Amino acid sequence: MDRDKLSVLAISDSGFIFDPVTGHSYTANATGLRIFELLKEDKSEDDIKSVLMEEFETTEDEVSVDVDDFIENLKKYFLI
Amino acid sequence: MKKEYIKPYIKKQTAGIMNKFGVSYNKGHREEIEGVPVGNLTDKFGSPVFVISEKVIRERYRKIYSYFSNKYPKAKMSWSYKTNYLDAVCSIMHQEGETAEVVSDFEYQKARRLGVPGNKIIYNGPYKPIESLEVAFDEGAIVNLDNFDEIIKAEEAAKAINKKAAVGIRVNMDTGVYPQWSRFGFNLENNSAFNAVKRIQHSENLYLEGIHCHIGTFMLDSNAYREAVRKVVHLMRKIESEFKISIKYLDFGGGFPSMNKLKGTYLPPEVAVPPVEEFIDAVADTLLEELKPDEYPDVYLETGRAIIDEAGWLISTVDAVKRLPDGTKSYIIDAGVNLLYTSTWYNYKVEIDRELHGAYENSIIYGPLCMNIDVVVESAFLPPLPRGTRLILSPMGAYNVTQWMQFIRYRPAVAMIMEDGSTEEIRRPETLDDVVGPERIPEKLKKFEL
């Protein structure tokens, strides 16, 4: 996973994300933004899952599938 | 306290590109069917389960029949068995007064077994074994013949039981729609319909009593029915004056559309599908324009899907969630295309059993068949669905529980929601014995060691 790209993204609190390299923009929800922050902090995927489990009312199974899916999506968009 | 969890999402903004999928069509959730909670139905009957509403069937039927019979005095309806021949469904139709329209010896026997007298059966179709014709003639069924070989076969059958049997002919014609259904019956324009009548009237064992047509299915243009009625009435006149006979019945088959979304259509069915009254107007108004009151024949409709399709749903369960390599979201559910014959041409309405948050995405719904063709819905606009979400697919009432096939799994239960809100199992799920019952193993193959 290449996290260098993350540092150039402009991310607003409202969930608007702009990639100055490609000119593309994205929207994410609060949970998505939280994952962005954790990725930027260089947390491992497992760490991200545990943080979300601490902060939110959810289960390990659900978070695990969702985080994997979210990261797949970021790869698809070439954001990481 | 922990915060409420909403599934994470990120979506690329695509300014200026219109979403070509019917966005609003698949949105929304539904917690009950006709007042019965979805969870109660799956608790009682399992998943997947077909659900049929007695109330909706009766309402749809009464709406169509009363509209038709208010316009045309000798209106009759005959239930197209092949559309849905579950006993419970046919029984509702017969309680409402519909006779049985069958297209095979099996369907004929099924109607008789249910208690329909032979003279309340219309026997159609391009293949009628000679033995079944003998029974049908003996019991006084309406038999509509399809081709010249069948006229000869019918003659033999009538002769065998020493009877002069009444028959009808099925005709096909150009009604301005494409594709024209020309493979069933005798063509009008090339005169083969008239020649068929000539052949029948020459026979010592047959005589003509009616004319039948079924111009297509899921017709979207009611003008085709105006054209069909006009042409059939003209043929009737020509036959009556030429042979000095009186035609007892005309039968305009089925073909009215239901609120289903045909694949490849852009508009949702609420916009694309004209109301059923428009089709009945086309038939009844044209009849009244063309006929004088003293010559009114019985007129049958064999409406199938327009009555039953919207009275049926399938409840299924999401078993797995998968993102495909190209980024498309997909789900695997517990019902496949073997149960859902109509998935070939319909894009079903997909509803979920609960309110879910998250970004809607165009998603693919796959069945469990381990076959590439097992795509139940090619594109449904859905929020992220957790495992275990129930999907309610509709309309499902027409053709699926007749054309479904047993393949790698058992066929599931069919439940009926009765008018009083109670529920009944009208077909239990299959068991291993149901499937292997007809099989036989040759003696030498019975033993093996591994």
Ligand SMILES: Cc1ncc(COP(=O)(O)O)c(C=O)c1O
């Ligand atoms: C002879 C005949 N009658 C009636 C029907 C019922 O048609 P629908 O379900 O389109 O009303 C069919 C179906 O194809 C048919 O072949």
